[in-house]
Amino acid sequence: MLHHVLLASPPDSEAASRAYYADLLGLTEIPKPPALAARGGCWFRGPGYELHLGIESEFRPARKAHPAIRVPDLDALAERLAAAGHQVRIDDELPGFRRFYADDPHGNRLEFVQPIEEEWPLGDGLIVRRARAAEVGTIIALLRDDPLGRNREADASDEAGYADAFVQIDRDPNQLLAVVEDEGRIVGTCQLTFIAGLSRRGALRMIIEAVRVAAELRGRGLGGRLIGWAIERARERGAGLVQLTTDKSRVDAHRFYERLGFVASHEGMKLQLEPRS
Structure with missing residues (x-):
């Protein structure tokens, strides 16, 4: 290094x-x-x-x-x-x-x-590509556009931490913050993280996080196509496992992921850390 x-x-x-x-x-x-x-x-x-x-x-x-x-x-x-x-x-x-x-x-x-940005077609004129720094505010707006997101996320214009986080993500070869673009408008996003580990015989795994689709396009199959695109990126990298977590209150999301082949095989646990004073 x-x-x-x-x-x-x-x-x-x-x-x-x-x-x-x-x-x-x-x-x-x-x-x-x-x-x-x-x-x-x-x-x-x-x-x-x-x-x-x-x-x-x-x-x-x-x-x-x-x-x-x-x-x-x-x-x-x-x-x-x-x-x-x-x-x-x-x-x-x-x-x-x-x-x-x-x-x-x-x-x-x-x-x-x-x-040079790589673009992946999703059909119907939609493309997936790597997010740009200028789009952080639009991505945060998508993350805020649901009951859980409104409580977790701040207005991007008030949080320098979002811009700093984008720099960290964008420079990391094991991270991909993606957006779905429809004629110049951002209508979806997700973040992919690749993690190497010794378990499962040294299998590479990919984590899918922060999946969001614009409200007016929900229920039209875009979410399923976006997850399918993410799984193909895992196959390209040689990952042996794709995993995600979804909040226990998101019952509809559970059914959505099960239809795509995901299995609720584990209990997920998280520990919230408070900043040191």
Whole structure:
């Protein structure tokens, strides 16, 4: 697992580094250990990685060697950099990704990439795809649109925790937060989690959570098609078990999952943890 990437920067360049990496790219500056702080430079943290800027007295920018940073919205970042006067160089030669190159304020080459979204047809013009950061509010609205969800979920506009959680989910290769799209409108969602374990002879299992369909489309078979799509993703990954939990009060949901072949084989238990003060 990669912990951090180190880039060189010229003496007295910390202010320019902070303006670029923190203000423009949105990375979080982290303090350097006291023993290293006297050397100058800046350290930053992004989703799942750290990027360190170290001072070199005889600095020369890295024009070829570079880090590639995965971002959730390549177009928005390109617009932000261009508006700040940083040239963006588009390059579409990497299969499966959109990308561009840009230079940091010291001339170091950086690559920014975004995976090309895979789409799965559900029929009737509906598609399933990976959720985007801008859709978190719409997904939370779907989660809130039932008696249990209204008590559990907050208004997404009031909760920074939802945005933070999306970043964690989106960067995890064992998580897939999916949405169902109907002509540009989000009408369904679910979250898939793949878990490796030693039990059942080391079988990979997939958990289905947070299944929701827009109220006006319920009862039309969309939920069944969405679960069928999820099961196919489990087969593709070689999972030996698909499991889910459903609240004991959701009697209709129990019947729905039983019709799809799920068996109520276990008693589920949960322990609610309160935040530490």
